[in-house]
Structure formats: structure tokens, C-alpha cells
Amino acid sequence: MIPDVRTSYNRQFTPEQYQAFLEGIATDTGVTPSFRIAETPVFVPAALSSKLVQACEEIVEVLLRPDFKTITQDAIPPALKVPRENEHPHFIVIDFAVCKTATGELVPQLIELQGFPTMLAFQEVMARQFKTHFDIPDYLNNFFNGLDETTYYELLRDMIVGPYAPEEVILLEVKPEEQKTKIDFYSTEKSLGIPTVCLTELIQDGKKLYYLRNGVKTPVQRIYNRIIFDDLQKQSASLGEHVNLFQDLDVEWITHPNWFYRISKYIMPFIHSEYVPKSWFLHELPVIPADLENYVLKPLFSFAGQGVLIDVTQEDIDRIQDPENWILQHKVKYAPAIATPTGPAICEIRMIYIWQDGAARPMLVHNLARISKGKMIGVGFNSKDTWVGGSCCFFEQPA
Template identity: 85%
Template sequence: MITAIRTSYNQQFTPEKYQQFLAGIAQDAGISPAFRVAETPVFIPADLTGKLIQVCEEIVNVLLRPDFKTITRDAIPAALKVPRENDHPHFIVIDFAVCHAEDGSLVPQLIELQGFPTMYAFQEVMARQFKTHFDIPASLSNFFNGLDETTYYQLLRDVIVGDTAPEEVILLEVKPEEQKTRIDFHCTEKALGIKTVCLTALIQEGKQLFYLRDGVKTPIRKIYNRIIFDDLQRQADSLGEYVNLFQDLDVEWITHPNWFYRISKYIMPFIHSEYVPKSWFLHELPVIPTDLENYVLKPLFSFAGQGVLIDVTQADLDNIKDPENWILQHKVKYAPAIATPDGPAICELRMMYVWPDGAARPMLVHNLARISKGKMIGVGFNSQDTWVGGSCCFFEQP
């Protein structure tokens, strides 16, 4: 997106450098990614950086509303509510499409947001390997708010582990070695000294949880939660017996599972910004637009792009029996903003926040990018194209 830097990067790129970059990631993490990593980072110009920070802070202002828990009381499915919810999430991720404004400038448009941690450890590894194997200008940064590699990991350690013994903190997932994001689990273990544990390996005694660490029954004080609970429900029948996480357990959640639902596409109708597409709960839609082709229909309680209807028709609306569980959102048009050797690509950017206990506001810390040449974006939708996949951004300061 920064023309001079993009041109220079493309000219200096070689398949050999790319393979060395991938090998560097695998060596650093201990395993190779289970998804395609793009050949390039995304270079964000200062103007777009400023717009991204502006809209993110506008969204944060909504999260800080004193009535936020009231307006999101129906966001959590009744069967998925977990006790001991805290005052705010420890992690927030906000996804934007990169689009063109009417004047041709690049602007962000909100796609999705979640009170959930994804890829926080791995994204730093990827950015560092890009800097190691390619010529990334020192004037650009993958971090925000003055962080660097050392202080970034210290912040993660403070929030996830804190003053708890690392062996009493676990990263919890369902069948972690089968997850596409498992490389992040390995990076987290390496950076923080905590273990990844499958839900089926938990041991319950009263309200207390334990796991076997090197054969020793070890108490669990904190859970760095990576389970998406509707995914858990879909897999429940294949898991055998496991601890019921919806009971009152003597653990601290990082981030508490309820925030995954409170901070989600559910709150998009409450956010008003030039960089947030108009959205309505389907059952509150004042009038059905005559240009439905310019809208997308999203189920509130489905994730990773599942169930999204891109080409909406009146028949689609007529077939929905639970309109309170859907939102109609104005469609965004991705800009072919990334020049690659075999054609332009589109992208989404994820702005990643950390919210330490006691902090007045969450803090923007890092980022993630997804690059695509298809209709849908995401590592699960990539075709056999090159210069697509998971990536990261380097930002010019506004």
C-alpha cells in the first residue's frame, strides 16, 4: 500500500527468501504453520494508520459505556453462559476490510470484532521473521504504543500469568494439536512457560481443576481460554467425558468466555462511525432495503465466516425463522490494494488489544492480516493462489 516500499519489496523477493522465512518461523515456533502464510506483509501508510486507530478508539468508547453489559445481555446464548464473569475482557480483536473511499483514498471498514485472544504470540514471531529475511524499513513497526519484542511479551506475561506460578496457568483448547492455530499454542508455551491442555485432560475435584504436568497432578489457577464454545458444542458427542465448564469453578478466566459473545458482531448496530458499515438486527430492521444485493446477512452465533450470506435475496429473509439471531449489514467492497507479481490482492487487518486488570482502557498492541484474491477472506477460504494467506502489517506512524 506504500507504493515505494511495495515496489522495492516485490523486486527483492525471491522464492528462496520465502522458503527461508518459512523455515525461520518453523524453527522459532517448533512446528510449521497449519495454514498458508503469505509471501508478503502489508505496508500501511500513515493516513490509513490514523483512520484505523481512530475507529478502534471509537469502538472502545462503546465498550466503555456504563450500560454495556445491559445492551449486550442477550448476546450470550443462555446455554453458553459461564459463571464468574469479570468487568472487562483481557483481549479484544477488531477486524477491518481495506476499502476505497469515494475520493480513492484507502479507508477501513469494520467486519467483525471479538472479546477473545487469537494468535497473540505467533504474530510477533511472524513479524520478526519478516524483518529477519526481508528488507522491512526501520521506520515501520508492527507494534503500537511504544512496545517492542521484549515489552510486548512482558505485557502478555503480566496479563496471562501475572503473579501466578506458570505451572498453575494453562492454555485451554479442544484437541489443540488438531487446531489450525496450534502454532500459536507452541509460541505461547515458549514465551510464557505455560502448558497447552486439552479440555478432556482436565481433572475436577469439587470446584478445583487439575491437570497432569509431567505426570504430576497440578492445580489450575488461571485458564488462558482458547475454546470457542459453539465449536465445543459441535464436537461434544465425539469427545467422551469432559469437565463441564459452565459450572462455578474456582479458576480465573483470561479472557472470560462470556466476552466472546458480548464483544462480537452483536454490537455492530450500536457502533456509529464513518468506518463502520450500517448494521441492523434483522428483527429490528425498519424497512427492507430495495438493493439487498448491497448487503450481507450474518448469523450472530456463527463464527469464522460460517453461515454468512453474501448475495442476499428476499427469499433468504423469508426463510429465516429466528431474525433476532441475525444482522443485516451493508456490504463492503474490498480494494485491490496490494500489488503482487501475479495480480492485485485484497486484505483484512486485525487490530489487537490487551486490557490489563485495573487499566482504564484497553491498549492497542499488535496486528494480524489476511490476504486473498478470492471472494472470501480467511485462511480457510484460500485457493491455490500465491501471495495470499495469513500475514502481518507494518505501520507508518500517522
């Protein structure tokens, strides 16, 4: 998206460089990625960088509302509430589509947001390997707020591990070896020293949790949570005996599971920004738009068993029995903004925030990108294409 950088990168690219880049990732993490990594990063021009940061900060202002917990009290399904919720999430990820205005100006449009961690460790590995194997201009940066590789991990270590011994803090997931994101688990273990533990390996004694480390019963003081609880609910019966995480347990959560629901598309109707598509709770919609072809219908909760309706009709709306669990959102049109040797591509940019205990507001630290040439964005799609997949951004700093 920075024309001269893009032209130079495409011209100098070789398949051998790309292969060496992938091998560098595998060597660094100790595992081969289980999803496709794109041949290129995303080069974000200063004007778009500025708009992305502005959009994020406008969303953060909503999270800082004194009544935020009140307006999101119905966001957490009653069956999925977990005790001991803290005052704010430790992680926030905000996903934007890159779009164009009628005059050709690149602008972000909010797609989704979550109070949940993303691939915090692996994204740094990927960016570093891009810089190692390709010519990335020095004035472009993958970090924000003055961070670098060293201070970024210091920040993560301080927030995730904190005052505890690393073996007393676990990355918790269900069947971690089967997850597509397992490369991040390996990177986290390497950078922070904390183990990855499957839910089925936890041992409960009263309100305390333990796991076996080299045969030794080891206490769990903190859980760096990577479990999505509605997915857990679906799988629970097939997991065999395991600890019930919905009970009151003597453990700290980084971040607490309830924030996954509080900070989600549920809050989109509360956000008023030129970079956030107009959204309404379906049961509060004042009038059904005549141009429904310009809207999408989204279920608030993924476990509802129904997906996003892209081509909305009046009949679709009439069929919905629980309108309070749906939002109608103005449709976002992705721009083919990335020129690749095999044709233009679209992309999403994920802005990654952390919120330390005691901090007045969250801080923007890093990013993630997804590049696609099809209708769907995500590392599970377009597997037959090239120059698509998971990636990262290098930002030109605003003037």
C-alpha cells in the same frame, strides 16, 4: 500499500528468501505452520494507520458505555453462559477490510470483532522473521503504543501468567494438536512458559481443576482460554468424559468465555462510525431497503447452522423465523490494494487490543493480516494462489 516500499519489496523478493523465512518460523516455533503464510507483509501508510486507530477507538468507546452489559445481555446464548464473568475482556480483536472511496482513498471498514485472544505470540514471531529475512524499513512498526519485542512479552506475561507459577496457568483448547492455530500454542509455551492442555486432560476435584504435569497432579489457577464454546457444545458428545466448563469452578479466566459473545457482530448496530457499515437487528429494521443487493445478512450465532447470505433477496428475509438472531449489514467492497508479482490482492487487518485488570481502557498492541485473491478471506482459502495467506502489518506512524 505504501507504493515505494511495495515496489522495492517486490523487486528484491526471491523464492529463496521466502523459503528461509518459512524455515526461520519453523525453527523459532518448533513446528511447521499448518496454514499458508503469505510471501509479503502489508505496508500500511500513515493515513490508513490513523483511520484504523480512530475506528478502533470509536469502537472502544462503545465498550466503555456504563450500560454495555445491559445492551449485550441477550448476546450470550443461555445454554452457553459461564459463571464468574469479570467486568471486562482481557483481549479484543477488531477486523477491518481495506476498501477505497470513490476518490481512491484507502479506508477501513469493520468486518467482525471478538472478545477473544488471537495468535498473540505467533504474530510477533512472524513479524520478527519478516524483519530478519527481508528489507523492512526501520520507520515501519508492527507494534503500537511504544512496545517492542521485550515489553510486548512482558505485558502478555503480566496479564496471562500474573502472580502465579507458569505451570499453574494453562492454555486450554479442545484437541490442540488438531488446531490450525497450534503454532501459536507452541509460541506461547516458549515465550510465557505455560503448558497447552486439552480439555479432556483436566481433572476436577470439587470446584478445583488440575492436570497431570510429568505425572504430578498440578493445580490450575488460571485458564488462558482458546476454546470457542459453541464449537465445544457441538463436539461435546464426541469427546468422551471431560470436565463441564459451564459449572461454577474455582478458576480465573483470561479471558472469560462470555466476552466472546458480548463483543461480536452483535454490537455492530450500536456502533456509529464512518468506518463501520450500517447494521440493524433484522427484527428492528424500520424498512427493508429497496437495494438489497448492497447488503449482507448475517446470523448472530455461528452455531445457528446457517452462514452469511451475500446476495440477499426479500424471499431470504421472509424465510427467517428468528429475525432477532440476524443482522442486516451494508455490504463491504474490498479494494485490490496490494500489488503483487502475480496480480493484485485484497486484505483484512486485525487490530489486537489487551485490557489489563485495573486499566481504564484497553490498549492497542499488535496486529494480524490476511491476504487473498479470491472472494473469501481466510487462511483456509486460495490455497493454490501465491502471495496470499496469513501475514502481518508494518505501519507507517501518523504524522
